[in-house]
Amino acid sequence: MFDGASRQVTKPASTRVAMFGGTYDPVHIGHLRSAVELREALMLDHVHMVPAHVPPHRNDPAISGQSRLEMLRLGIGDTPGLIADDRELSRNGPSYSVDTLACLREAYGDGACLIMAVGHDAFLKLAQWHRPERLFELANLVVIDRPGHTGALPHELVDLIRERMVETPEALMASPAGRVLRMALSTALPISATDIRARCRRGESIRYLVPDAVASYLEVSGAYRE
Ligand SMILES: Nc1ncnc2c1ncn2[C@@H]1O[C@H](COP(=O)(O)OP(=O)(O)OP(=O)(O)O)[C@@H](O)[C@H]1O
Numbered sequence: 001m002f003d004g005a006s007r008q009v010t011k012p013a014s015t016r017v018a019m020f021g022g023t024y025d026p027v028h029i030g031h032l033r034s035a036v037e038l039r040e041a042l043m044l045d046h047v048h049m050v051p052a053h054v055p056p057h058r059n060d061p062a063i064s065g066q067s068r069l070e071m072l073r074l075g076i077g078d079t080p081g082l083i084a085d086d087r088e089l090s091r092n093g094p095s096y097s098v099d100t101l102a103c104l105r106e107a108y109g110d111g112a113c114l115i116m117a118v119g120h121d122a123f124l125k126l127a128q129w130h131r132p133e134r135l136f137e138l139a140n141l142v143v144i145d146r147p148g149h150t151g152a153l154p155h156e157l158v159d160l161i162r163e164r165m166v167e168t169p170e171a172l173m174a175s176p177a178g179r180v181l182r183m184a185l186s187t188a189l190p191i192s193a194t195d196i197r198a199r200c201r202r203g204e205s206i207r208y209l210v211p212d213a214v215a216s217y218l219e220v221s222g223a224y225r226e
Pocket residue numbers: 021022023024025029030031034117118119120121122123144145146147189190191192193194195
């Protein structure tokens with residue numbers, strides 16, 4: 001596994017971009033540190049953080065897409081390279097990643113190195129996603145380690161990633177799509193949106209689990225308290 005903290009790769013000429021999608025219900029510092037470390041470790045131009053409108057394979061979010069997007073914008077603030085990307089919110093139907101990646105591929109061109117970043121928990125279910133083979137025609141995959149989410153890979157997933165696993169960022173970046181790299185964060189954080197919503201419901205503080213601006217937004221809006 002690639003230890004993102006310990007190595008840097010040589011800055012390449014071609015564009016490197018990641019899509020890091022999520023429900024972001026709400027965004028928390030586990031997401032934001034992941035995006036920052038991903039960008040630094042792989043020297044990415046941009047990380048598109050894309051809130052899902054209708055997340056496939058899970059319950060509807062607790063609050064509106066616009067509120068989740070607003071918190072994402074507040075959380076990102078002026079962080080270099082991170083983009084709060086609203087393209088899924090303006091699309092109807094399930095927010096399939098394959099459609100979002102196709103959009104980004106069109107925008108950045110065939111030569112760009114396009115990455116889809118997912119946490120290990122999301123990765124474990126990848127074989128059930130919409131058109132999983134097509135995902136690899138459009139992008140490389142980076143799997144971010146997430147504390148508390150380990151376990152054996154399902155057989156269908158092993159079949160899907162066979163021949164695609166690489167050990168270094170250089171090997172990943174050598175192809176615009178189709179390869180898979182596992183990445184360890186130096187600040188792996190056992191934080192989840194489920195826990196944050198539960199704390200809000202119980203009237204507990206969520207300070208320092210989310211950026212201050214997000215905590216203030218949630219306090220004022222009263223979201224997740226019911
Ligand atoms: N603490 C974390 N560290 C690394 N990756 C994370 C972390 N939290 C979420 N992710 C990843 O970020 C992406 C979006 O996650 P999501 O918005 O579902 O947040 P979540 O905390 O997992 O939410 P929930 O608890 O509601 O399932 C997924 O790929 C997920 O694996």
